[in-house]
Amino acid sequence: MNTPNNKRRKETRDKISKIFINLLQSKEITEISVTDICKLAKINRSTFYVNYLDVYDLADQIGKELEQEVSFLYQEERDTKNNSNDFLKLFRHIKDNQIFYNTYFKLKMDHNFIIREYDYNLSKELYDDKYIDYHMEFFKAGLNAIIKKWLENGCKESPEEIESILKSEYANKK
16 A cells, blocks of 8 residues: 555655756756656656655655755754754755755745744844845845855865855844
8 A cells, every 4th residue: 555654655755856956957848858867767757646646746845855954954943942053063964965955946936945044033133124035035045045055166175265255244243
């Protein structure tokens, strides 16, 4: 019986995802077909369709999985309602999972890439609340730009160096 969480189904989904991600490194999503994925995964098309509606559904699922993984990095902070502004663990995660982040940005999922809940208490210290929405958008866009540039350069700098770059942008605010 093929229950939603059984081991075989998970292995199949993982295989499909890995092949899709590898294909995305050299092709655009519009150039990838279900047939391509099935041939490389050595599965029937029906097996693919049991798991996904199409390649776009597969892409969405991969994006959601990455967002959940990133969210998990900061679960303790959300539980305790304490924002440490520790981006180092995020940058380490990015360096260790570059291909997934490259895929995420290549699929243009970053328009909703909310890495963490913005710290309103910190923002009240630094900015006039009247314009906080603008500061939040500026910060998220800047953070995404730093991450994209770092990935584009192959994550040559250490996570600590990237954190230092980010912090230097806000060093004179206090």
